[in-house]
Amino acid sequence: MNTIDDLKATLAADASSVDGVPHTARAAGVDGKIRAIRRQRRAGAVAGVAALAAIVGFGVLPALSDDPRTPADEQLEVAGHVVPREIEILDFPFRFVASAESQRGDATLELELGDSDRRRAVAVAVDDLPAGATVTLTEDGALLARVVGPSKLDDPLLVGRDEGTLTLTVSGGSDETRVGLATYERTDELAPGLTDPGGTVVFRDHVADRSLVGGAWVDPATGEASFTVRGRLDEIRVSDYCDSNGARVFYVVAIDDGVFQSGRCDDLGTFDEDPAGGGWASSGASTHGVHHVRMWTTDRQFSEKVVPFPGVLAGSAAYDARPGRPVLGEEIPELTEWDGRLFELEAVDGRTHHLEADGPRLVGFVLGSKDGTWLRIQPEKGPVREGTGLDGDNGGSSLDTLLWPGQAYGLSLVDLRGEPVDGAILVYRPVD
Amino acid sequence: MPDHAARADFDDFVAARSQALLRTAYLLTRDHGLAEDLLQTALSKAWFSWQKVETRPEPYVRKILVNTYASWWRRKWNGERPTDELPEQGGHDGTSAVDARHDLSDAIGRLPKRQRAVVVLRYFEDLSEAETAEMLGCSRGTVKSQLSKALAKLRIDPALAHEHDEQAGELR
CATH class of the missing domain: 2.60.120 (Jelly Rolls)
Structure with a gap:
């Protein structure tokens, strides 16, 4: 035994242990990673000088404030909310750059962003939003966030550094509804x-x-x-x-x-x-x-x-490591960071979960089947979609989908054929 | 940005060749879940250069696969799996060919990453020393020395020692 031929035979035998894994699941996984790389590239691009361009579009109140020399004691308000001049995102200080708000009753607000060499963030403010109405923030058509009312200054979220257009779209608003954006950029100071x-x-x-x-x-x-x-x-x-x-x-x-x-x-x-x-x-x-x-x-x-x-x-x-919560043999962290926000584990459920929340939720799952598991997301309105799948016989967990308030979601764990499989659904909520 | 035809070509490649690549990924990672993740990562990276490599993509994807494995720096907690953990020792009696192969398989899994990569490329992919060196971005001398170290480690691996007492030195 143990000649080079044995070595080759052993490698061949070991390699064959992965035969039979269907490639259709793989294609979905590759697609997900391609999307993630695109997002990362957009967020990581460095170009030009930090700049915020003018507001364009319609329904825009001329309440643009982009002068950093504005007296510090002057209160900044956006859509009826006092907006802080300085914020921290994951311990990095950010300073206020500009704001814009709509006229009451307008359905859309747009803000053009230029290239930036710094990280930046945006906070959405809504006021007088009727029950059931939503405000959606997109960047060049890609969903960034959805906010529900009636009145709220949402937590800031990181946006990319490339030039682009932020759009707030009001759905189901009233004549009194107002929305606004406050933008920030990172200061020279670093986190501790x-x-x-x-x-x-x-x-x-x-x-x-x-x-x-x-x-x-x-x-x-x-x-x-x-x-x-x-x-x-x-x-x-x-x-x-x-x-x-x-x-x-x-x-x-x-x-x-x-x-x-x-x-x-x-x-x-x-x-x-x-x-x-x-x-x-x-x-x-x-x-x-x-x-x-x-x-x-x-x-x-x-x-x-x-x-x-x-x-x-x-x-x-x-x-160092902190003990996580044991779930199906996996140690699941109680806290995690996602897109500049800190999330805490809110719920661990079985193979199905009904999600209806007033804020964003980060969802994922712990693998319970050797035959592959996918998180199926059935929105109240809109098509079914599936998150990243996992397979293998050594367990594992996946956490990669952010869901927004404004509608309910049915979450379920399925295999490649769409049949229910065992596992545990994880739900994280933002830390206040 | 690649066009729709390129995308179709890429999808065809994934369908046709990913299984073979998965075998290599598994031999590198020794973990089914990690192997799938490694493969998907390599394929997704390859997509962004697809138009440059689509005439002969497999060596390119394989190179990405091997180098991504070698330099797998960033594992988010949710996908993270230890790759160098010593496996549990099984209760094999060491008398059958199956047990011997199992021991050898375990011993390969205990090789350091770069040595394992060289072993897989040389003895599973049947690449030459020069091809292995090109794939890993190192010299032929490095491939030789890594292979030599790997085989030496396999020879002295405790799980195989009992066999080498009788048949020492056959791995060379």
């Missing part, structure tokens, strides 16, 4: 955390319910850095940042002298000033104790040769 020497990027102190437990930035002169963390490796999440400044640079992270991950700087998802907001990796090992994390830049994938690159900014940080 581990900041790079240039003050442009930060590993936040807290990401959802995880806390920063260690981290370091690579010294561009030496091309390496290290830090230590204490705990179980499989409970520690490592987040990375690498900006190659146009060079062909690879970034390697090793834990306890074992290479943990390596990749081209350019392969890293760009979450700009907030790398930990993009996610993290787990080593999976269960070793306890103090762990030495070492990072370096190099010129080849997985190369152990340290190569300094002037102008490259790279760093890593580790976050």
Whole structure:
């Protein structure tokens, strides 16, 4: 036994274990990821100078305020709501830039955004919205949010940096209904955390319910850095940042002298000033104790040769883990971040769930079937749709669909043939 | 942006070739769910360059697959699965060919990522050293050394040690 032929035979046998998985489910999954990449690219694009253009369209009240020199003690109002001049989104400070509001009774409000080199956010204000009426916010036709009344200043949400048109559409409004938008952009100040020497990027102190437990930035002169963390490796999440400044640079992270991950700087998802907001990796090992994390830049994938690159900014940080809620063998976090908002676990249900809420809800599921599971979403009005599917025999969970108030949804877990399957539906609500 | 014809071509490719790619993804990740996620991620990345590669897309998609696996930096909690965790040791008696293959399979799963990738590309995909190096973006020397280390690790893997007591050194 154990010749190269045995090795080949074993690989072939192992590979055949995935045969029989239908590709139709895969196509839907690929579509979902393509959409996600498009969204990410739009949100991550950097171009031009921060600017907010003029209001266009009809039904627009000439209440545009975009002068940052406006006296700080002057109260800002949009659609009858006092709008704060400064807000925080995931601990990043944002400042008010401009606002616009409709005339009473108008059905539409549009606001054109120019390119921006900063993250920005928008808050929707509604006033005198009758029961059953809704206000929908779209960006170039893509749904961003839906708000119900009767009177509300909704939480700010992040919008892309490309130029585009924000549109508020009132459905079922009265002659008294007013709507408005307040826009914000990030200030130069970063969230508290581990900041790079240039003050442009930060590993936040807290990401959802995880806390920063260690981290370091690579010294561009030496091309390496290290830090230590204490705990179980499989409970520690490592987040990375690498900006190659146009060079062909690879970034390697090793834990306890074992290479943990390596990749081209350019392969890293760009979450700009907030790398930990993009996610993290787990080593999976269960070793306890103090762990030495070492990072370096190099010129080849997985190369152990340290190569300094002037102008490259790279760093890593580790976050601890909080116990989640056990659901079907999975540990589900009580808190999670999504599109700049913090959500908390509100409900864990079986294979079906009726959702009717006064605010947005983030929904997902825990896999309960080896044959594949999809979350089917049946809106009160509109066609049935399905979220990302999962399959496999090692469990798993998916959380990728935001649903908005203004109508009820029937949620159910189904297999590829649309038949009910076991599992658990997860519902998260925004943290107040 | 690719047009409708390109999309149809892409969909055809997914239908025709994704199963073969899934096998590679599984050998890399050793997890059915992660393999599917890896495959879908690679395919979705490939779509954005489809018009450049559609005449010969499979090597390109395979390269994305392998490199995405190697540099899988960002795993959101909801999709996150440990990939390097030691599997539970089964109760195999080590006397049958099936058990031996199972042990070898487990031992492959314990190889570090890059060594596993080299083993899969060389002995499952039957790529040459040069092709493997091109796929991984490294030198032929690195492929050789990684393969050598991988085979050495397989030889001394505790699960296989009892067999090597009798038939040492056959993996080379």
